[in-house]
Amino acid sequence: MIGLMRKRTSAWQKDTSKVFKFAEGYMEFLAKAKTERAATKTIAATLEKNGFKELSKSKILKAGDKVYHNQKGKSIIAAVIGKQNDRFNLVGSHIDSPRLDLKPNPLFEDSSIALLKTHYYGGIKKYQWVNVDLALYGVIHTKDGKKIELCIGEKDDEPRFLMSDLLPHLSKKQMEKKADEIIEGEQLNIFIGNIPLEAKEGKEKVKANILKILNKDYGIVEDDFSFAELNFIPAGKPREIGFDRSMIAGYGQDDKSCSYANLMSILDVKTPAVTAIAYFSDKEEIGSYGNTGAQSYILLDFAEQLVQKLGLKTSPKEMLRQSKAISADVSAGLDPSFHESHEERNAAIIGEGVVIEKYTGSGGKYSANDTHAEYMNEIRQLMLKNDVRFQASEIGKIDIGGGGTIALYLSRFGMDTVDAGPAVLGMHSPREIISKVDLYESYKLYRAFLA
Ligand code: MN
Numbered sequence: 001m002i003g004l005m006r007k008r009t010s011a012w013q014k015d016t017s018k019v020f021k022f023a024e025g026y027m028e029f030l031a032k033a034k035t036e037r038a039a040t041k042t043i044a045a046t047l048e049k050n051g052f053k054e055l056s057k058s059k060i061l062k063a064g065d066k067v068y069h070n071q072k073g074k075s076i077i078a079a080v081i082g083k084q085n086d087r088f089n090l091v092g093s094h095i096d097s098p099r100l101d102l103k104p105n106p107l108f109e110d111s112s113i114a115l116l117k118t119h120y121y122g123g124i125k126k127y128q129w130v131n132v133d134l135a136l137y138g139v140i141h142t143k144d145g146k147k148i149e150l151c152i153g154e155k156d157d158e159p160r161f162l163m164s165d166l167l168p169h170l171s172k173k174q175m176e177k178k179a180d181e182i183i184e185g186e187q188l189n190i191f192i193g194n195i196p197l198e199a200k201e202g203k204e205k206v207k208a209n210i211l212k213i214l215n216k217d218y219g220i221v222e223d224d225f226s227f228a229e230l231n232f233i234p235a236g237k238p239r240e241i242g243f244d245r246s247m248i249a250g251y252g253q254d255d256k257s258c259s260y261a262n263l264m265s266i267l268d269v270k271t272p273a274v275t276a277i278a279y280f281s282d283k284e285e286i287g288s289y290g291n292t293g294a295q296s297y298i299l300l301d302f303a304e305q306l307v308q309k310l311g312l313k314t315s316p317k318e319m320l321r322q323s324k325a326i327s328a329d330v331s332a333g334l335d336p337s338f339h340e341s342h343e344e345r346n347a348a349i350i351g352e353g354v355v356i357e358k359y360t361g362s363g364g365k366y367s368a369n370d371t372h373a374e375y376m377n378e379i380r381q382l383m384l385k386n387d388v389r390f391q392a393s394e395i396g397k398i399d400i401g402g403g404g405t406i407a408l409y410l411s412r413f414g415m416d417t418v419d420a421g422p423a424v425l426g427m428h429s430p431r432e433i434i435s436k437v438d439l440y441e442s443y444k445l446y447r448a449f450l451a
């Protein structure tokens with residue numbers, strides 16, 4: 001039978017009610033948790049509602065206790081203390097997604113239009129982000145100490161923002177360019193106004209009018225942009241896709257799909273055999289750096305607090321070394337219109353269950369965690385026992401690209417770690433697609449791992 005494709009089995013089963021019900025909650029979460037700040041807020045509120053308390057407020061911990069740590073409003077760790085408490089099982093996902101951030105001096109006027117200059121965050125195909133309705137999210141701290149949180153463009157009566165692409169009539173030269181030059185970094189300029197301030201003398205009357213509005217509505221002056229954190233995000237809610245409503249299209253499913261499944265899993269945990277941890281990290285899309293990224297000492301600090309509050313003799317490093325992890329991140333699904341980029345025997349297919357990835361990386365497994373066979377099999381046994389539908393895959397053809405996750409930053413503590421999550425089509429685009437059943441099977445795996 002040499003030459004036949006590996007056996008493929010759909011994860012869709014007869015009774016889809018649980019899958020659809022789970023997807024409903026997910027779509028609400030996805031609409032609310034678009035940035036890491038918004039996601040942290042939503043996750044913290046959900047944890048509080050379900051009996052989790054801030055770790056800093058507990059002096060002593062015991063089995064069954066539910067605690068969390070909020071790292072600067074951009075990253076969060078939740079734990080349920082287990083009967084065995086000198087180690088833990090951790091599911092780690094990330095809550096940041098590719099987007100457009102404002103430059104320090106973003107505001108200018110050209111051809112009677114006021115615009116904001118942006119610098120893209122994460123790996124994007126820039127041409128995908130023009131002609132897309134954008135919402136503005138973020139935080140500004142004014143000189144006199146006021147904190148202004150912005151979210152403009154999600155409500156029906158709010159304006160949105162947009163970058164235009166060149167009209168086809170004048171695009172002969174543009175169409176001859178390579179795709180990564182069609183829209184260049186310095187063309188990521190967003191339309192924000194067109195009405196001039198008539199009272200003003202000289203040039204830049206439209207810019208002056210925008211500044212007048214910003215000052216009147218929010219108390220912002222131009223200098224405040226330099227000290228702010230503002231992100232342009234695709235506006236609007238996720239939607240069901242297909243006559244059968246089997247798929248979901250929406251912004252930020254890398255990695256909010258895993259993050260929602262992770263959150264729902266930790267909420268299901270009662271008193272686990274081993275301490276259960278759900279970790280929601282930031283800055284994965286730009287290398288996991290910074291004090292809210294997975295390369296920071298946040299997990300070591302968390303372990304130190306657990307050791308201290310549980311009164312254990314073990315060291316925080318020993319606790320981490322004895323622990324196990326799932327790096328909950330999405331993989332690339334085989335796109336039927338782009339077969340040439342996938343190696344079909346080893347590609348993930350949407351609707352065929354959670355994707356288990358032994359390794360990620362690129363160029364000969366470079367930067368990969370590459371999970372040991374012993375741990376791969378442990379996860380396989382767990383999936384078989386819990387009737388989790390799964391597929392073992394890698395991201396795409398060798399040497400055409402690649403990608404990373406936080407797996408290597410978890411495993412360096414000594415934890416066994418494997419990547420697992422749903423497959424995504426159109427990853428890092430303003431509108432990514434997943435299959436509802438893959439989300440559900442991911443949840444089943446994370447839940448079984450943490451329970
Ligand atoms: Mn990811």
Ligand code: MN
Pocket residue numbers: 254285428
């Ligand atoms: Mn990503």
